[in-house]
Amino acid sequence: MRSDARQAFRLSVRALMAVFTLALVLGGTAGSAQAWWNDEWSLRKKITLDTSPMGAGITDAVGTMPILVRLHVGNFRFGQAKEDGSDLRFVASDDKTPLKHHIEKYDALLGEALLWVNVPNIQPGAKADVWLYYGNKKATSVSDPKGTYGSETVLVYHFAERGTPAQDASVWANAAQNAGQAADGSQIGTGARLDGSTAITIPASTSLTFAQDGQLTWSILAKLAALQRNAVLYSRREGTNALLIGFDDGAPFVEITANGTTQRTAAGPPVAPGGWHHIGMVATPGLVTLYLDGNPYASLAATLPPLNSVALLGGDTTVASAPAAETPVSPSSNTSASSGETVGQSAQPTADTATPAAPDASASPAPAPTAVAPPSASVATSGFAGDVDELVIIKAARPAGYIKATAINQGSNPTKLVVFAPEEETSSWMSGHFGVLLRSVTVDGWIVIGILLVMAVASWMVMVEKTSYLGRQRKANSLFMAQFRLLDDDLTALAVARNTSESISRKERAVRRNSSLHRLYQIAASEIHRRYPVAHSSRPLVLSAETIGAIRSAVDAGVVREVQRLNRMMVILTIAISGGPFLGLLGTVIGVMITFAAIAMSGDVNINAIAPGVAGALVATVAGLAVAIPALFGYNWLTLRIRDLTSDMQVFVEELTSRMAETYSSNRPDPVEQHRLAAE
Template sequence: MPRLFISLLLCLGFVLPATAQAWWQDDWQYRKQISVDTTPQGAAINDALGRTALLIRLHTGNFTFDGVKEDGADLRFVAADDKTVLNHQIESFDPLMGMALIWVDVPKIEGGQRQDIWMYYGNQKAPATGNGQLTFDPSYTALYHFEGATGTPARDTTAYGNTAQTATGSSIDGVIGRALQLSGQALLLPASPSLQHTAGSAFTFSAWVRQDQASGEQLILARREGSASLLLGVSQGTPFIEVDGQRAASAQALNPAQWQHLALTAQGSKVSLFVNGREIASLALAMPLFNSVIAVGGDLPATAGTPEAAPAASAYQGFIGALDELRLSKVARPAALLLADANSQGAESKLVAYGVDEEQSGFGFGSLGFLLNAVPLDAWVIIIVLVLMMIQSWVIMIRKNNSVSRVSQGNQVFREHFAKIGTRLEMYADDHELAQRLEHSSLWRLYLVAVKEIRTRREQGADTSSVSAATIEAIRCSMDGVRTRENQQLSSRLSTLSNAIAGGPYIGLLGTVLGIMVVFLGTAMAGDVNINAIAPGMAAALLATAMGLFVAIPALFGYNRLITRNKEVSADMRVFVDEFITRLAEMHGESQFSEHAHRRGAHAFDNAPVSA
């Protein structure tokens, strides 16, 4: 039995996540493992991405938000060497809603590999160090998360400070936090030196786009300088690029009312158009020279920049839809990076995998802590009942196992002494030292009751040198009575184990069914199916069934083991009763007892069950 419990504890030990020994700084109490996976099992990216601003999307499905500061100021991101601190920017952090968006500057991401970084937290004295100017490489000349409120100009995250000149559109929920809803009015970006381009220079524009209306020709990006122009837009829902009046269009329209990643790159004598990271059209032209204002979501008005930069009468409409994560670069971003952005910045990203949280002591608590925090109050009631059943069953198994062990050991000692008793059946009845050694032996108690019966009759004047068959049968009945009580003692409280075996899984199943009902009811009331919202509740509901099985399985093994040992002790008592009565009849019985015993044995043999 002890081996069984040791095995169960070892299994629990294997379930607990292993932790690394290295720790960045002692002031941080917790850390979380985050893996960047470009293998086929992850994002399936074969080309190296180089320096990348990686989006870390935290929610209640992968992070408990326990122990971290309310504004996330104590967050630190450290490379796998537990030494190199990585720059990061917090776009949004809301522990109350259980959502956070953080950009982390990873110096190098290789293709077809898995690399780890660590997110440290749990230091209430730590100052905020998030900085978008350091997180994104200097080749980004303008970058807008659109995290500002409606009516405020879009703020540039980079060090160039290219904040929008106009406060156009309204703030809505986007792919990554907040987004900008446009209704035909252009967002004007300044004609700053960082946004100027010489002829033939490299350039990248990228953004998440959601088209709400596919009629006409709508502009997403417009730059004009005299007769030169660079346009990116959609014509009847189909994306196109146009340079100096020459156009290249996609063969497939954008999906209406769906977020898609749109990008334009210029390198040398080629301008390319990408949708969701895939090149769909290109022009064999170089990037013109531009020093003017940039229009996003529409065409340039007549008052923007120099008069010659504006069209006399634009045939284009403003964009009807939404934009998110708008980026401008003075380099041509590689196709692999654009594909990685398209695949990793959405909610279903496979590029980033979240491991367990670890405490500084080295004990992994993340998965278990997340699971326990997701358990509702009503499920806790059922789990507590199961825990009490488990504790009760384990206490009973341990006590009963120890009790049976003491009985078996005492019976073994008594057997050794009884083998020497010969014809002196009352030899050990007055041995007090032996009585103390055999206080747990059931055979010793059977022996004492038999000797007591013999001495009682002697004290009453009966001739015990010749015992009748009726007297011997009476002594047997007295021994059988003691044997029955001993068997009852051995079987006591085993019914509790059988209740745990039969009832534990059903109680756990009840908790799971109730939990799933609550999860689906909440989902229906919210009106939105979100796997990140459903998964914690489902996992917590299944915890009740797991607890029920954890109650029943050890109880089943313990119950079967105890039943087997009880049968062995019971068989020893039955054999001893027969042996003692036989010796008593041999030494003191009359001849008539022999005939009576013979008939009794023959009757028992005729009615004995046949062994298979």
């Protein structure tokens, strides 16, 4: 009994270890691509951000940035998501961390959606994954425009409004003061159309204040309607300081006026009208870099002046007060100027001459020397005519990789950076009705199911081990009986061979280790040797009936021990058969009680409130039956095999007793006398 108790304890420990190992395996799998962030979402899609040479080819630092995700019928199942996209969730590559996002546009009918996702720490020359989950009709919207951008982002205009001023998607709420004309079919959804005469006014605010020698990142998507001279896209003036960004005959420029001294970036290759281009500007102390479509276009050795005034998008606040003859501007030269005067102020002409700015050695290609206009001069400017989209102002200097990734992501070929994989669905055991059942199981039900799982693993291990053991014993018994039936005069010959130092075959070792008949035979041989230690004497060995009876009694005792060994741990199966359903029923009853108690407390009596709890409670009963039914089949099968082996042992004992009576009888002729008579 103590041996059985120890064996049962060891088996229980092994079962618990097996369950723990299975949990670890499933947990390890959950950390891989097979994981699922939340089982309430039935579909997901992997989105890869590829900055490697095979993708966007970005080698400079990128960092954290909002990524535009364009969804259409070719890469997204709109019919499986909610009509307003409120069930969309973005999760980081670890499949644990939700990412902030917001929806700019979601049209399930047309199959179009524009979403912005804040992706942290994008690395250059590498790939990063983001998971898009959807397919949960009960989900509520978590769209968070303010959380998508960091606090350094002080203005974001999507221009998705119609008939109302552009709203700021950043946390600072710097909405425009007047509405612009909507432009359908823009680069990103709906944009704004500027006619060159009516500009969009951006109010002055504390968050939009530019500090002296401050850092700034400015970007926009623009499409020229036609080539224009000194077309100002963005202007901000305050006293003798100003910042202008625009196009001069299709060549983008940045013009900075600090304390009345104006500098403009050198002109490079112009862009053609009718096409969308990304314009970016990054200002750091002593250097201003202009980007075109993500690539450095020109640079300026200048510092951002302090500005705390209103800004115009699509126009300039200056008035032309000096004739062109006084401040000549050659189309072939890289000189221009502006007076930096605000509306209502007159330019004050002086005799100062322009001094060239030092060229920036880091610009590629190296621009020609930039001319500085006299602080009193004023160049006639015009408002920008064309379409714009996605204006972003950040009071920090973003790296070159950030600008390039933004230009590619918002450009006409975003698939170089953002790659969509096919949809994945939840595995069948966690989706559909069965997934609802598992999610409805209460804590006490999971405790009962855990106990049943341990019982199930223990019963399965018993069935596997017993089946293997009985198979080996049956095979070994067949091999031993073939050897035993070859014995003639000395029935103990096999036992003698066991004690010799000669090597034995692998088959022989298997017989001696697994055969129950060999162990019974060994008992009989040991009893014979104990009574007659001198073997191979000149006189034949004679056993009396009393001695044969005593030897049989010893062998019968061995049979009892062998039967006990065959039935060892079978009690685990009987416990699983009888105890499994009752434990499952206990879990079901407790689950139903908790469900009705919760309904009584809430007062919500309807089928939707009752059904999940009752269905989840019944899972415990199913688990109990799942433990008992395999154990019942296994128990009956093993019992039949054990009965056959027990019958083989009983038959062997009878055969062994008969052979001993025949071989060692007192009526057996003396072999010495038989040999003498044969010689005569």
